[in-house]
Amino acid sequence: MIRPQDPASFRTHPAEQAALSRSQFDAFSRQLPLLYVILVINSLAVAVTHAAIAPAWLSIWLPAAMCTACAIRLVVWVRRRQRLASLTDEEVAARLKTTVRLIALLGAAFTGWGLMLFPYGDPYARAHVAFYMSITVIGCIFCLMHMRKAALLLTAIVIVPFSLFFSLTHNAVLVAIAINMLLVAVAMILVLLTYYRDFANLVASKHALQAKQAELQRLSDENSRLANLDNLTGLPNRRRFLADLDALFQTAQAQHARFAVGVIDLDGFKQVNDLYGHGAGDRVLEEVGRRLLDRSGPRIRLARLGGDEFGLLVTDVREPQDLRDIGAAICETLRAPYAWPGATARLSGSLGFAIYPDAGVSPAQLFERADYALYFAKEHRRGGTTIFSAEHEKQIRELGQVEQALRQADLEHEMTLHFQPIVDVVRDRVVSYEALARWNSPTLGSVAPSLFIKVAERSDFIHAVTVALLRKVLATMHQSDPAVRVAFNLSARDIGSAEAVANITDVIRESGIEPSRLTFEVTETAVIQDFEQASASLHAFKRLGVHISLDDFGTGYSSLTCIHRLPLDKIKIDRGFLDRIDADGAAQDIVRSIVELCRSLELICVAEGVQTQAQAKVLRGLGCTAMQGFYFGMPMPFDEQALVA
Ligand code: C2E
Numbered sequence: 203m204i205r206p207q208d209p210a211s212f213r214t215h216p217a218e219q220a221a222l223s224r225s226q227f228d229a230f231s232r233q234l235p236l237l238y239v240i241l242v243i244n245s246l247a248v249a250v251t252h253a254a255i256a257p258a259w260l261s262i263w264l265p266a267a268m269c270t271a272c273a274i275r276l277v278v279w280v281r282r283r284q285r286l287a288s289l290t291d292e293e294v295a296a297r298l299k300t301t302v303r304l305i306a307l308l309g310a311a312f313t314g315w316g317l318m319l320f321p322y323g324d325p326y327a328r329a330h331v332a333f334y335m336s337i338t339v340i341g342c343i344f345c346l347m348h349m350r351k352a353a354l355l356l357t358a359i360v361i362v363p364f365s366l367f368f369s370l371t372h373n374a375v376l377v378a379i380a381i382n383m384l385l386v387a388v389a390m391i392l393v394l395l396t397y398y399r400d401f402a403n404l405v406a407s408k409h410a411l412q413a414k415q416a417e418l419q420r421l422s423d424e425n426s427r428l429a430n431l432d433n434l435t436g437l438p439n440r441r442r443f444l445a446d447l448d449a450l451f452q453t454a455q456a457q458h459a460r461f462a463v464g465v466i467d468l469d470g471f472k473q474v475n476d477l478y479g480h481g482a483g484d485r486v487l488e489e490v491g492r493r494l495l496d497r498s499g500p501r502i503r504l505a506r507l508g509g510d511e512f513g514l515l516v517t518d519v520r521e522p523q524d525l526r527d528i529g530a531a532i533c534e535t536l537r538a539p540y541a542w543p544g545a546t547a548r549l550s551g552s553l554g555f556a557i558y559p560d561a562g563v564s565p566a567q568l569f570e571r572a573d574y575a576l577y578f579a580k581e582h583r584r585g586g587t588t589i590f591s592a593e594h595e596k597q598i599r600e601l602g603q604v605e606q607a608l609r610q611a612d613l614e615h616e617m618t619l620h621f622q623p624i625v626d627v628v629r630d631r632v633v634s635y636e637a638l639a640r641w642n643s644p645t646l647g648s649v650a651p652s653l654f655i656k657v658a659e660r661s662d663f664i665h666a667v668t669v670a671l672l673r674k675v676l677a678t679m680h681q682s683d684p685a686v687r688v689a690f691n692l693s694a695r696d697i698g699s700a701e702a703v704a705n706i707t708d709v710i711r712e713s714g715i716e717p718s719r720l721t722f723e724v725t726e727t728a729v730i731q732d733f734e735q736a737s738a739s740l741h742a743f744k745r746l747g748v749h750i751s752l753d754d755f756g757t758g759y760s761s762l763t764c765i766h767r768l769p770l771d772k773i774k775i776d777r778g779f780l781d782r783i784d785a786d787g788a789a790q791d792i793v794r795s796i797v798e799l800c801r802s803l804e805l806i807c808v809a810e811g812v813q814t815q816a817q818a819k820v821l822r823g824l825g826c827t828a829m830q831g832f833y834f835g836m837p838m839p840f841d842e843q844a845l846v847a
């Protein structure tokens with residue numbers, strides 16, 4: 203609670219003293235012109251009644267000079283009042299000081315004049331002077347209510363000589379007037395002191411209230427600043443980004459303007475966290491924040507959305523090329539090395555854009571589509587920029603249809619498995635088969651596994667798909683020669699939780715199939731998503747006796763350290779390297795180094811996607827002995843396949 207302060211303590215605070223001076227100045231400057239008007243009119247009245255009886259210098263020239271001085275001060279004050287706001291505290295204090303001095307001077311001058319005029323004229327004229335002096339001083343003291351010092355000074359300067367002068371006349375009436383005047387003056391001083399104290403207290407309360415309000419405002423500003431800022435990078439946070447997106451959307455809608463929403467995701471950030479720890483991860487994010495802040499400007503606003511995801515808003519978008527240039531510049535800044543004592547990392551950023559109004563009719567839709575464009579960039583243009591297009595919209599629709607059909611599918615009956623042989627080319631025999639899922643939907647027809655697995659992986663639905671397919675594989679293995687080994691693909695989510703691992707383990711145990719006949723294939727990218735959990739899951743399967751194979755090797759970013767920490771048995775070279783292996787020296791070098799890596803880590807190396815004899819020959823020359831591909835055998839149903847080891 204704010205209490206009025208004691209004026210004595212009040213004076214000790216310079217800020218509060220300044221506030222008091224300013225309030226005094228304000229109140230006082232409203233009343234001072236009145237003081238001069240009273241003074242001038244009353245004095246002129248006395249001058250007129252004495253014009254004929256007193257000498258001219260005393261009844262005309264002296265009052266004329268004093269009244270002119272008063273008139274000048276009156277004008278000065280009227281003008282000054284209008285400029286109060288522009289005056290500094292020091293100027294206000296200085297003017298108040300001068301005014302107190304001037305008032306004392308004027309008080310002395312008018313009192314002296316009145317007393318000098320008194321001896322002239324008849325008793326009426328004398329009574330007029332006595333009346334003039336007493337009524338004028340009362341009027342003036344009232345006008346000086348807010349200036350305690352000036353009021354007290356004026357009272358002393360006028361009343362003391364007035365009372366002394368009239369008491370010494372020994373005229374009973376005048377002595378009575380002097381005593382009356384003295385009593386009234388004392389009463390007025392008491393009233394004035396009380397009034398002034400209340401005034402000072404009021405000013406103090408007002409000042410304290412204003413200070414408190416300013417402090418509250420500052421705290422609330424600081425709070426909303428912090429609530430909208432990301433601690434680590436200093437960039438605006440997700441909440442601020444979404445609010446800005448909303449605001450930008452409203453303006454763009456009203457002005458028919460174009461703008462773009464972008465989402466950036468760092469490629470390779472998880473590895474930095476896994477390899478060097480979270481401290482290093484934080485440093486990298488700080489540096490990313492600095493680089494992105496450098497790219498922010500009036501047209502481009504960047505924010506951290508969370509984790510290694512950043513958002514941007516671009517206004518004034520004319521051509522998609524414009525966005526591509528912005529995206530390219532951002533991707534380039536992010537590609538520069540990140541160094542800290544003891545290590546250096548290289549990352550890249552993938553970026554997805556959605557343009558209003560082409561790509562969406564609400565902030566949420568634009569954000570969702572920018573996210574889709576990012577997802578597309580990560581899959582097809584890692585480290586680059588993708589702008590959401592009609593083609594993406596078509597894909598989203600298709601994915602939606604696939605998801606609907608998949609959720610309603612009878613997995614047991616609609617899903618089947620094809621098996622593709624993996625061959626040992628040295629001994630010229632099939633060593634195992636890779637089980638590949640096939641889905642024949644009653645509504646969509648045959649759907650490619652790359653598509654429906656991706657759709658299922660977007661939700662926990664993949665667990666049901668995996669378990670249904672695994673049961674089928676195990677059932678098939680039951681009917682086949684016990685020597686037949688099968689490789690089965692697991693998705694990222696299957697190794698992303700202990701619960702999923704426990705489920706899969708139960709299915710294998712229930713089947714009675716010897717776990718060592720099974721190999722689980724997991725992709726590099728699946729492992730990288732959550733390395734610690736993936737590693738724990740793979741170790742659990744390994745303990746059960748299942749073999750582990752790292753699929754699509756070379757497409758992800760796994761480091762040697764990662765590979766070393768996983769309980770692997772095989773590495774499968776991604777078929778992307780095989781496309782031009784018979785002609786491309788660089789592709790051969792990569793495959794050779796992977797083969798050598800496998801040899802030194804004592805892992806089996808499988809080349810997949812072998813389609814021609816020429817490819818098989820080159821691979822054999824590079825030291826690769828296990829191969830898979832259309833050249834050796836197409837994926838086929840179990841009954842058409844002679845499943846023999
Ligand atoms: P993947 O694990 O890399 O499987 C190999 C893919 O390469 C298969 O495609 C196979 O048909 C194809 N392939 C084999 N030899 C050749 C060749 O010589 N040339 C070419 N161009 N392709 C060849 P498919 O069956 O369409 O499967 C695609 C992807 O879907 C698989 O890639 C795998 O990631 C996923 N997938 C398939 N079945 C399952 C499953 O049961 N569970 C999970 N989680 N994913 C599966």
Ligand code: CA
Binds near residue numbers: 723753
């Ligand atoms: Ca595979």
Ligand code: CA
Binds near residue numbers: 777810
């Ligand atoms: Ca593969």
